[in-house]
Amino acid sequence: MYKLDKIDKALLKLLQENGRATISSLSSAVSLSMPAVSERVKRLEASGVIQKFTTLLNPSLVDKQLMALVQIGFDMQRHADSFVDFVETEKDIKECYRITGKYEYTLKVQTNNTGTLAELLNRIKAQDGVNKTHSIVVLSSIIDRPSVVIN
Amino acid sequence: MYKLDKIDKALLKLLQENGRATISSLSSAVSLSMPAVSERVKRLEASGVIQKFTTLLNPSLVDKQLMALVQIGFDMQRHADSFVDFVETEKDIKECYRITGKYEYTLKVQTNNTGTLAELLNRIKAQDGVNKTHSIVVLSSIIDRPSVVIN
């Protein structure tokens, strides 16, 4: 695990809050010169601590009003690779985790409406190895924050 | 819903891929002058289509190796407000959704280890209104992408 000092942690916190913070603003925030900050940010990227800089959109403003969680029973004896490939190609699937418990996978889906959800469920059920699904519709999002608080 | 033209969609796609893309690189990518691109990005921010620019970290490199999903049975007759406040203060809770089905809420938790998960579960169970919980441990993350593909 990459060793983070206080300044690295401060930079990561600032960059999580504003991914477009300029090097110069970061540099005054942590009281270091710009080249020093620039080097640190590059190192954090190169080491993989920073996965990527991105932009979060408001799903309901880009016509993705319906969120659902889909639990999937899967016969792990076979075909897991093709299922992974399938999940990658479905752009409305935002998260896919292999889980413990009664089901093998859980998906988080962000789609347009119940119609597009139904179509996606049909495609999921048509996958080799999928033997049952359980859909849970999200009524409202209480919190949704990708940020990580570093100890 | 905010009306997005082709250029807005192209800018959003580029900014999701690289949240620190410079105005000048965006401007050559969409063949528009820099002030025009700058104006568009500002409008997308002001209108809320862009929620925020952020930096995604690798959770396992910042000592958050354990992900779990916690489903919560909750007596909705009472105390939902204090539960929401509680969830906000727990920094290891990354997502909280009100859901349909047997449970009322589901949480996505990203924490250090089974010990910190157990402590968090104790705090959750101590909340007024919580009448049952069901924990699912995430064995592996197949995909996890916040990006939205715009139609």
Added chain:
DNA sequence: ATTGAAAGAGAGAGGGA
């Protein structure tokens, strides 16, 4: 939406604790 000038930010060299 564009152009062009001024201001600001970033990259790299060289050197010091």
Added chain:
DNA sequence: TCCCTCTCTCTTTCAAT
């Protein structure tokens, strides 16, 4: 190793069109 200053270059912003 980590940091600083200086300088040069690139980027961004603003005003006028």
